[in-house]
Amino acid sequence: MRCPSCGNIESKVVDSRPSEDGTAIRRRRECLDCGRRFTTYERLGDNPLIVIKTDGSSEAYDRQKLMRGLLTACAKRPISPEQIASLIDSIETELRNASRNEIRSKELGDMALARLAKLDDVAYVRFASVYKDFQNVEEFASALEGLRL
Template identity: 55%
Template sequence: MRCPFCGHLEDKVVDSRESREGDSIRRRRECLSCTRRFTSYERVEEVPLVILKKDGRREPFDRQKLMKGLLLACQKRPVSLARIEELVADVHARLMERPDREIRSRELGELVMDELKALDQVAYVRFASVYRDFKDLPDFVKALEGLMHKEAHKEAVERGGAMAAPEPAKPISPALFPGEAEAPVLRTRRK
C-alpha cells in the first residue's frame, strides 16, 4: 500500500477491524519510512450495479449521490447522519440481493421513498418532490393526501378497527351557480 504522505510502498498493519455490515475491513497502517499512520478499506470486488435512467442512459450506482440526495431531503429534520447512512446501506444491500445488476431509476427511487416514508414524512415529501418532478401545487397535494390516507389507515388498524370507506363526493347543485333559475337571491339591507 502506497503511503499517502511520502509515497513509500512498505507499511505495517497496526489494527484490523471488520465493519458492522461485514462488507469491508478497515485497516490502520503505519508507514515504515515516515512512521505516519493512515487507514485503508478493503471490500470484495463486485459486479457493479448499473442504473438505467429514464432517457435510456446507463450510469453506475453511486452511494455518494444517493447520500447527497437524502442529506438534502433530511436537511433541518430530526434524522441523524448515522440513520441516513444506514438507509443507504439498506437500499444498497437490497439492490445487491437482486439477480440482475441493471436497475431502473424508477425502481430505485420507489425503494428509497418507501424507506424514507418510514423514517421521516417531511423528508419523504421533499425527496418525492424532486424525484417525481412535481410541477405545481396539485402534485404536492396529491402526494400529501396519499400520505395522510395511509397514516389514517395505519392508525385505524392499530386501534383494532377497519377504516371506513371514504364518502363519495357530493354532486354540486345547479342552484349554487348565479344566473340559474333556482339560484338563491341574496338581499342586503341598506342603512
C-alpha cells in the same frame, strides 16, 4: 463467505456499515454452523450496478450521489447520517439479494422514498419533489395523501 473456523459457507449478517473510505461495506457475519463471528469487506465495485435514467441513458450506481440527495432532503430534520447510511445499506442489500445489476432511476428513487416515509414526512416530500417529476398539483397532493399526516 466461508467461515474461517469451520469452512461452512452459510452465514448471517449481524451488522452492516460502510467502510471508513466509503468504497466497501463492512459486514459482521455469524456462521450458521459453529456460531463464529467474522468480518468481511465487500467492495461495491465487485458487482457494479447500472442505473438507467428516465431519458434512457445509463450510469454506474453512485452511493455518494444517493447519499447527497438524501442528506439534502433530510437537512435540519431529526435524522442522523447513520440512519441515512443504513437506509442506503438496506436498498443495496435488497438489490444484492435480488441479484439485480441494473435498476431504473425511478425505481431506485421509489425504494428510497418507501424507506424515507417511515423516517420523516418532511424529508419524504422533499425527496419526492426531486425524484418524482411532479406534473401538476394533483399528483403532488396524491403523494401527500399517501402519508399519514
